[in-house]
Amino acid sequence: MQVDQALVLDQVTKKYGDFTAVDALSFAVRTGEVFGFLGGNGAGKTTSLRMVLDIIRPTAGSISVLGRAPGRENAPFLGFLPEERGLYRTMSAIDTIVYFGRLKGMTAGDARTEGLALLDRFGLSANVKSTVDKLSKGMAQKVQLATAVVNSPRLLILDEPFSGLDPVNQGLLEDEIRRASAKGATVVFSTHVMQHAERLCDRLLLLARGAKKFEGNLDEARALLPARLTVTSRQSLAGVAGVADCTPQGEGDAGWQDWAITLRPGASSGDLLEHCSATGIALRRFEERRASLHDVFLHMVGTEEPVK
Numbered sequence: 076m077q078v079d080q081a082l083v084l085d086q087v088t089k090k091y092g093d094f095t096a097v098d099a100l101s102f103a104v105r106t107g108e109v110f111g112f113l114g115g116n117g118a119g120k121t122t123s124l125r126m127v128l129d130i131i132r133p134t135a136g137s138i139s140v141l142g143r144a145p146g147r148e149n150a151p152f153l154g155f156l157p158e159e160r161g162l163y164r165t166m167s168a169i170d171t172i173v174y175f176g177r178l179k180g181m182t183a184g185d186a187r188t189e190g191l192a193l194l195d196r197f198g199l200s201a202n203v204k205s206t207v208d209k210l211s212k213g214m215a216q217k218v219q220l221a222t223a224v225v226n227s228p229r230l231l232i233l234d235e236p237f238s239g240l241d242p243v244n245q246g247l248l249e250d251e252i253r254r255a256s257a258k259g260a261t262v263v264f265s266t267h268v269m270q271h272a273e274r275l276c277d278r279l280l281l282l283a284r285g286a287k288k289f290e291g292n293l294d295e296a297r298a299l300l301p302a303r304l305t306v307t308s309r310q311s312l313a314g315v316a317g318v319a320d321c322t323p324q325g326e327g328d329a330g331w332q333d334w335a336i337t338l339r340p341g342a343s344s345g346d347l348l349e350h351c352s353a354t355g356i357a358l359r360r361f362e363e364r365r366a367s368l369h370d371v372f373l374h375m376v377g378t379e380e381p382v383k
């Protein structure tokens with residue numbers, strides 16, 4: 076059965092004693108999208124994903140995974156890369172992948188064929204028979220990624236998948252996420268590195284101290300921040316409607332001055348440009364500085380999560 080929403084959390088809370096790790100969290104991941112699950116250390120990302128996978132149970136609220144409650148029946152359709160990586164050290168790379176493929180209901184033959192193709196794609200064709208303890212950390216992580224995608228899951232969940240990978244392998248992982256998505260999978264990945272999310276996500280959720288701060292797409296996230304502009308004009312634009320701040324930059328040149336402008340929330344740079352042309356304010360430069368997801372994150376979440 077195809078469901079419109081691959082994953083739904085409804086008012087999910089997880090408490091450890093008196094401590095609330097996840098606080099009445101609600102969100103939905105649409106079928107086929109790449110969804111970023113973002114938050115700083117201790118925000119509650121791993122706790123949430125573990126509840127989705129039925130490793131731990133919520134204190135309150137409900138979860139729907141591919142239209143069903145979390146549980147073993149979902150295994151054939153799911154792929155999971157846990158934050159704490161762990162494989163049997165004395166098992167070979169290919170046997171490890173076949174083992175996980177079998178757990179998800181694949182035949183040994185199919186798991187082996189797909190496993191060999193994955194090892195080849197991940198640059199590990201010379202390590203097919205190497206035992207995990209003979210692999211570097213990054214290589215072992217790629218084997219673990221292969222165990223997560225071997226069954227071509229409908230829902231692929233990756234907990235901090237980029238940590239521990241060098242830039243080349245981070246790129247390879249981004250490609251793998253795009254590949255899974257192109258094949259129709261829904262992908263949810265957690266990260267505190269905003270650049271990956273910026274490049275990959277259709278939509279994202281910002282989590283802080285267990286609670287949702289934002290859910291939406293990148294443009295919606297950027298719109299949360301007041302627009303910033305760099306303008307070169309002969310006069311200050313302070314006092315013009317929509318301008319919150321107008322600060323001179325540098326020395327100026329023959330009457331022309333650079334200004335760093337911050338608009339009021341909701342004010343648009345287009346309106347400001349129109350005002351300048353309508354009132355005859357001469358401009359040599361008018362550039363909007365696009366907010367990064369990192370800026371949004373700092374604005375919404377602040378820099379610090381409580382360290383426990």
Ligand SMILES: Nc1ncnc2c1ncn2[C@@H]1O[C@H](COP(=O)(O)OP(=O)(O)OP(=O)(O)O)[C@@H](O)[C@H]1O
Nearest residue numbers: 091096114115116117118119120121122123267383
């Ligand atoms: N078994 C547990 N018992 C008590 N507290 C826990 C337990 N597991 C997690 N926590 C607490 O719940 C909070 C959320 O932890 P979680 O691992 O979900 O965060 P995270 O967003 O994945 O962080 P990180 O990016 O650092 O991995 C933290 O404050 C953590 O200390």
